[in-house]
Amino acid sequence: MAIILIPIGALANAFFSTGNQVHINKKNFKTLSIAKVGQTGSMVSVQSALPFLGFSYTGLIIGHITGRILSVLILFRNQGEIIYGKLTSRWKAIFKKYADHPMYVLSSSLLSTFSKELPVLAIAPIFGSVLLGFYGLAFRVLMMPITLIIVSTGYVFFQNFSEKFNKRIPLSSKI
Numbered sequence: 001m002a003i004i005l006i007p008i009g010a011l012a013n014a015f016f017s018t019g020n021q022v023h024i025n026k027k028n029f030k031t032l033s034i035a036k037v038g039q040t041g042s043m044v045s046v047q048s049a050l051p052f053l054g055f056s057y058t059g060l061i062i063g064h065i066t067g068r069i070l071s072v073l074i075l076f077r078n079q080g081e082i083i084y085g086k087l088t089s090r091w092k093a094i095f096k097k098y099a100d101h102p103m104y105v106l107s108s109s110l111l112s113t114f115s116k117e118l119p120v121l122a123i124a125p126i127f128g129s130v131l132l133g134f135y136g137l138a139f140r141v142l143m144m145p146i147t148l149i150i151v152s153t154g155y156v157f158f159q160n161f162s163e164k165f166n167k168r169i170p171l172s173s174k175i
Helices: 002-025 027-054 057-075 089-097 101-127 128-166
Strands: none
Touching: 002 027, 002 057, 002 128, 027 057, 027 128, 101 128
16 A cells, blocks of 8 residues: 555655745745645544554554645646646746756655665664654654754745846845
8 A cells, every 4th residue: 555655755756846946936925834844744643543553554644645735736726727627838948947856856855765765774672663753753752843944944044045046146245
């Protein structure tokens, strides 16, 4: 069952990343924050409810994917020209220009995910699943405020830097 969820999760992550970039480019940070809160809320709700329905670790995966799909729906709810296939020539040109983008993002994403999940891979065989669960819960609780602040600030800086870069304005004035 879990192996079937891998391509679904990868597709949801790809759409989430695309939606993030579109809204950062449009300076639509309110939609980004709504999508992030919706993702977290639905993910935690599903992950908390599925063990009572008999799901084991697959409930965590399903919850994560459900959160991503909800955030993708929020990010793309007003993007009818993309969803309903009415691609303008501008969008077709953008898709063609950046067709190799997923190849570059995939390798960096895999490396980043592996480095982030390395403690989990090390803790599980040594200390068992109970302590791994406590570690996961503590990590999530400690990282939530940090992630919320850093990611939000990062979106704004990324948008400002890319705007300056595209206008050929020196970036050193922003640092």
